[in-house]
Amino acid sequence: MLFGKPATAEKWITEAVENSYYRTRAEDGGFVFLTTVAITERDGIMTLTSAHDSQPQGFAARLMSIPMGLLFKGVARNAILQDLNDIKAAVERV
Template sequence: MTGSSVAVERRMAAPPQRVWEALTNLKGMERTLKGVTKVEVLTPGPFGVGTRWRETRRMMGKEATEEMWVTACTPAQRYVVEAESHGMRYVSEWDLRPDGSSATTVRMTFTGTPTGRPNLLARLLGRFGAGAVRKAIAKDLDDIAASVERAGV
């Protein structure tokens, strides 16, 4: 069974380096993303391939914690995060593209692929969840834009 993907783009009035810093500042994630209630960094050192953390989010009125890890990273340009939960493998890809001298277009692509026989939750998310996922990604991108645009003032 193949996965399904959702991609959302957002232009931010901030240079790529400032956007990158906001996206990869795991210890500041709770202040940047309104949906994130807790982040526990599990690995020492700078953000890069192998960085792991647990992120707790409030979605659809409930909190859920997932462990994530970075599998690809090109500073100020792109990184990929993976997670596995409830019979699904999730891949989040963040791409930053300079847009003029002081703006950045960020594209986040989220893909969910069953790791075995999908359970009821996985089937429901596959069928009905794309809109909710798209909305959550757009909200995260809005939160990041607000943070980096405010920092530039």
């Protein structure tokens, strides 16, 4: 939930390389949300990285992005941590 409304957006995969990374794009409320998730292995250690970019589209979205930047960081951090915990739990079950 964000500002009392469900904080969901439909994503689609824009690029993927098997066993390497994938990129997604979502659009909602005047913003474009870009995400890259990558997995790498070094010395037997697997690392999952995730990068996110929110791009306001238009004047109104730019104005909204000022206070949202401060509020959204905590919401996004919690959502990302939950995603990573879910991924970790699924991998450990295998």
